[in-house]
Amino acid sequence: MDKFREMSAFVEAVDQGSLARAALAQHVTPVMLGRRIDALERRLGVKLLHRTTRHLALTESGTLFLEHCRKLLAGVETAETIVSEGRDEASGHLIVSAPAAFGRLHVAPHAPAFLAAHPKVRISFNLTDQVVDLVREGYELGIRIGGAIDPSFVAVRLSANRRVVCGTPAYFARCGTPRTLDDLARHNCLAFNLQGGQQRGWYFQKEGKPVAVKVDGKLDCNDGELLHRWASEGLGLAWRSTWEIQSQLASGELVTVLDDYALPDYDIMAVYMQQRHLPARVRAFIDTLKAAYARPDYWIR
Numbered sequence: 553m554d555k556f557r558e559m560s561a562f563v564e565a566v567d568q569g570s571l572a573r574a575a576l577a578q579h580v581t582p583v584m585l586g587r588r589i590d591a592l593e594r595r596l597g598v599k600l601l602h603r604t605t606r607h608l609a610l611t612e613s614g615t616l617f618l619e620h621c622r623k624l625l626a627g628v629e630t631a632e633t634i635v636s637e638g639r640d641e642a643s644g645h646l647i648v649s650a651p652a653a654f655g656r657l658h659v660a661p662h663a664p665a666f667l668a669a670h671p672k673v674r675i676s677f678n679l680t681d682q683v684v685d686l687v688r689e690g691y692e693l694g695i696r697i698g699g700a701i702d703p704s705f706v707a708v709r710l711s712a713n714r715r716v717v718c719g720t721p722a723y724f725a726r727c728g729t730p731r732t733l734d735d736l737a738r739h740n741c742l743a744f745n746l747q748g749g750q751q752r753g754w755y756f757q758k759e760g761k762p763v764a765v766k767v768d769g770k771l772d773c774n775d776g777e778l779l780h781r782w783a784s785e786g787l788g789l790a791w792r793s794t795w796e797i798q799s800q801l802a803s804g805e806l807v808t809v810l811d812d813y814a815l816p817d818y819d820i821m822a823v824y825m826q827q828r829h830l831p832a833r834v835r836a837f838i839d840t841l842k843a844a845y846a847r848p849d850y851w852i853r
Contacts, residue, residue, distance in 0.1 A: 556628065558592035559621045561585050562600060565608060566618060576688055629829065642833040643672035649686065650695035653777050654795065654820075655679035659695055659841065666840050673833045681776070687825055693834050695841075697793060698818035708822045708838055711845035714794045715818040716808040717754070718801075720786040730789075730809055733758065733765050740788035741767035742779045754791040756813040767791075793818060798851040820845070 564574040565585065575582040586603075593600050600614035610618065650659045656679060663675050678684065678691070686694045686705070698715065701707040717730070730736055733756060741754070753764040769788050773779060780797070783790035784806065800806040822838045824830070844850060 554591070555595075556625075558588045558595075560625060561588035562592055562614075563618065563621050563625060565589060565601065566610065566614075569608060570606075571603070571608070573688070641672065642670040642831075642836040644831065644833055645674045645676065646693065646831075646833045646837060647676045647678075647691050648693045648695065648837070649678045649680070649684050649689075649691045651697055652679045652681050654697060654793075655695065658795065658845075662840055662844055666837060669840075670833065670836055673836075675837075686823065692824060692831065693837065694823040696821050696823050697795075698815070701821070701823060704826060705823050706826055708842075709819050710822055710838070710841050711795070711820045711851075713818050713820050714814055715755070715791060716794060716797075716814050717789055717791050717810045718797060718806045718808050719783060719789045720805065721807055723786045723788065724807065724809075726786075733763070733810065733813055736765055736767050736789070736810075740769040740771070742769055742782050742788045742790045743767050743772045744776065744779060745772040745774055755815060756810070757815055758813055762815070795820065795851060799853065802852045 561574065561578065564577055565571055568574040568577060571582045571585055575585040578585060589601065596613075596617070598613040598617075599611050600617060602609040602611060648659065655677060660677050660679070663677075667673060667675065678689075683696075683699075684691065684694065686692075695710075696707070697713060717736075727739060730739055736754075743754075753766045756763050756765060771782055771787060776792075776796075779790050780792055782788060783792070784800065789809075794801070797806050801808065822841065824834055
């Protein structure tokens, strides 16, 4: 067991690039993680890492040993997963992060049926509009809407989605319809704000390039559901995802504008860390969401 922990500490330190981050990933103190690497080097009689407070560098021996450690640890992980879960049987604790409103409406509601089909699984949700560090905070699966994905993660597209500017027919009849991005300056834009009242702006595509437009209006807040409600009440324009307003678009309650400038994709994705053997519970939950979202009437119900 000590040899396994020492090798795991060594590989984690290399992958994370620092003892502090590696210690967080392994749920130990940096001192403890450092002691494990020290013990490994003493037992082998070679220096594996050159360590400073800010930098780690592999020695020649460390580079050679790292390759063998990875193969050994991957084999142990695969063996344990297969024995504890089985290749096809979902079990264990699934920890999921998702955007707050989307998670409440379109992720967590699928949990009861999923648990009924997979009774050996337990699920914990963290619903927040903050982008969390999945590895550092211990999440197996993250649901993301748009945005760039770290190349060390796998992103599985769950459903198409777009980000559009919308308002009620009554608002457009009263205030006019914007035809260009510059026209937004003459409209009451219901913007999402950050601490201190600074607005993120709205993002579009113009002449094939992404552009950010700073918008302004008489109302702003840090709650997307409230912005959606205000737009539905005809108080101004909102920049919303189609997953949120699809039924209102179908009924005519809301109308989109500036569609020619909309971002080409803002898809709903399931994100997880690259790994040799994806736990069956993660794979099964992703499949459950994909199947639900693929139903023809799902987004307009």
